[in-house]
Amino acid sequence: MEVLRLCLMAIFGLVMALVIPSINAQVPEPAPAPTSDGVAIDQATPTLSISSFLNKEEFANISVNFLNLAKRPELFDWIVRIRRTIHENPELGFEEFETSKLIRNELDKIGIFYKYPVAVTGVVGFIGTGKPPFVALRADMDALAMQEEVDWKHKSKIPGKMHACGHDAHVAMLLGAAKILQEQHDDLQGTVLLVFQPAEEGGGGAKKMLESGILDNVDAIFGLHVSPRSPIGTVAASSGPIMAGSGFFEAVIKGKGGHAAIPQHTIDPILAASNIIVSLQHLVSRETDPLDSQVVTVAKFKGGSAFNVIPDFVTIGGTFRAFSKESFTQLKQRIVEVIKRQAAVQRCNATVDFDTKNRPFYPVTVNNKALHEQFRNVAGQMLGIDKILEKKPTMGSEDFSFFTEAIPGYFYLLGMVDETKGRFESGHSPFYRVNEDALPYGVALHASLATTYLLEHQLKSTTRDQNVHDEL
Numbered sequence: 001m002e003v004l005r006l007c008l009m010a011i012f013g014l015v016m017a018l019v020i021p022s023i024n025a026q027v028p029e030p031a032p033a034p035t036s037d038g039v040a041i042d043q044a045t046p047t048l049s050i051s052s053f054l055n056k057e058e059f060a061n062i063s064v065n066f067l068n069l070a071k072r073p074e075l076f077d078w079i080v081r082i083r084r085t086i087h088e089n090p091e092l093g094f095e096e097f098e099t100s101k102l103i104r105n106e107l108d109k110i111g112i113f114y115k116y117p118v119a120v121t122g123v124v125g126f127i128g129t130g131k132p133p134f135v136a137l138r139a140d141m142d143a144l145a146m147q148e149e150v151d152w153k154h155k156s157k158i159p160g161k162m163h164a165c166g167h168d169a170h171v172a173m174l175l176g177a178a179k180i181l182q183e184q185h186d187d188l189q190g191t192v193l194l195v196f197q198p199a200e201e202g203g204g205g206a207k208k209m210l211e212s213g214i215l216d217n218v219d220a221i222f223g224l225h226v227s228p229r230s231p232i233g234t235v236a237a238s239s240g241p242i243m244a245g246s247g248f249f250e251a252v253i254k255g256k257g258g259h260a261a262i263p264q265h266t267i268d269p270i271l272a273a274s275n276i277i278v279s280l281q282h283l284v285s286r287e288t289d290p291l292d293s294q295v296v297t298v299a300k301f302k303g304g305s306a307f308n309v310i311p312d313f314v315t316i317g318g319t320f321r322a323f324s325k326e327s328f329t330q331l332k333q334r335i336v337e338v339i340k341r342q343a344a345v346q347r348c349n350a351t352v353d354f355d356t357k358n359r360p361f362y363p364v365t366v367n368n369k370a371l372h373e374q375f376r377n378v379a380g381q382m383l384g385i386d387k388i389l390e391k392k393p394t395m396g397s398e399d400f401s402f403f404t405e406a407i408p409g410y411f412y413l414l415g416m417v418d419e420t421k422g423r424f425e426s427g428h429s430p431f432y433r434v435n436e437d438a439l440p441y442g443v444a445l446h447a448s449l450a451t452t453y454l455l456e457h458q459l460k461s462t463t464r465d466q467n468v469h470d471e472l
């Protein structure tokens, strides 16, 4: 049995190794065309209607079946165990070595071929025919640099690190989906890519994964985030821009330090920085269309250490957000101008650094319209149409946006609130908890979205397949 499994894996691995280079050699999908306001418009996704392949009942059966498979007690226990193991051993962005190893061990056991390393610690698994269409499911793996304050059996064992955004649950759910998709892989009409991505929390792991080229021919990508705001058994999503593009800035305002009681012999950077912060607040309130949502927040102010000493310099830092590329670029330029010129008013010099190497700008997250329709069908049949809540856009950002910028993508929230289980704190709280009862829904949604996407797009790919006949 073991030998047979290893043999099959070796054969699949060989086939995939042959296929992947040719996948990459195919003509990539065109990049999204920017509209006048800079928001990437929905790419023209194939418009084959679901009804041409699947009737409503077949669709319903797929998602309901997957939910039943995901709710099996042995599968549930396995997912929960994985989630808790990861929770106990949180790792920061691009350091997810043990998490990545755990993922690969489980994929090995399930018999799923994968590529590693991708973007340092990332793993990409493959299930299905090895041929188009290609649909990707994404989970982020990183934790946060903060101390867990929840007292429970599986509390973080690493001081100062915590899974406080639910990425441990995301990994567990994608592994759960991997397992049930592998069980049903004979029904897959194409290939599912399992994307385990490093460094979502500011490091831009998604960008690095795209740069590796491994997703070059992916036709669509789905991602989810657990939500401490919406009830268990619901999902929240919408079409179009759902999360802002974001960037960070840091500025050093240089003056001349000296005695606090003899200000005429100094150049006071504290006062200059204070005026800069006030001026920055005018960018949104006075220079921006009130109907075009934007944010500038100065969240960091460091300078001085004594009551009677004016310091040499002050450091300020913060974030800026916008819902279009154009507004974002405009904000970025004005932040530099305001900081430098306002510093000059008070005889200080200022430098501004966006440090995009360590903190890349995140694009706007734009949900594809056709995928939104597919999602509503799948989630509606699985959970009931009344369980699909409308997600209002927020100024928060997600590096899933790098995917939606490059590939038709869809990102949704998975409800996990159960009032009988106490209060669920928002993400990045030291008291953050995941309701594990929500995990089977995420598993089933992943599996159903991938399966139905492939079924819907098999005809298109059959025609495309004939053009790349030599790929095996």
Ligand SMILES: *[C@@H]1O[C@H](CO)[C@@H](O)[C@H](O)[C@H]1NC(C)=O
Residues within 6 Å of the ligand: 057, 058, 061
């Ligand atoms: C859907 O599932 C039900 C119950 O398992 C079954 O009776 C029915 O034939 C299925 N329908 C289709 C179209 O597969």
Ligand SMILES: *[C@@H]1O[C@H](CO)[C@@H](O)[C@H](O)[C@H]1NC(C)=O
Residues within 6 Å of the ligand: 254, 255, 256, 267, 347, 348, 349
């Ligand atoms: C600012 O830069 C100018 C030009 O280099 C220099 O002359 C001036 O002394 C600087 N001022 C401060 C406060 O560092």
Ligand SMILES: [Zn+2]
Residues within 6 Å of the ligand: 164, 165, 201, 427, 428
């Ligand atoms: Zn987070």
Ligand SMILES: [Zn+2]
Residues within 6 Å of the ligand: 165, 166, 167, 200, 225, 427
């Ligand atoms: Zn997160």
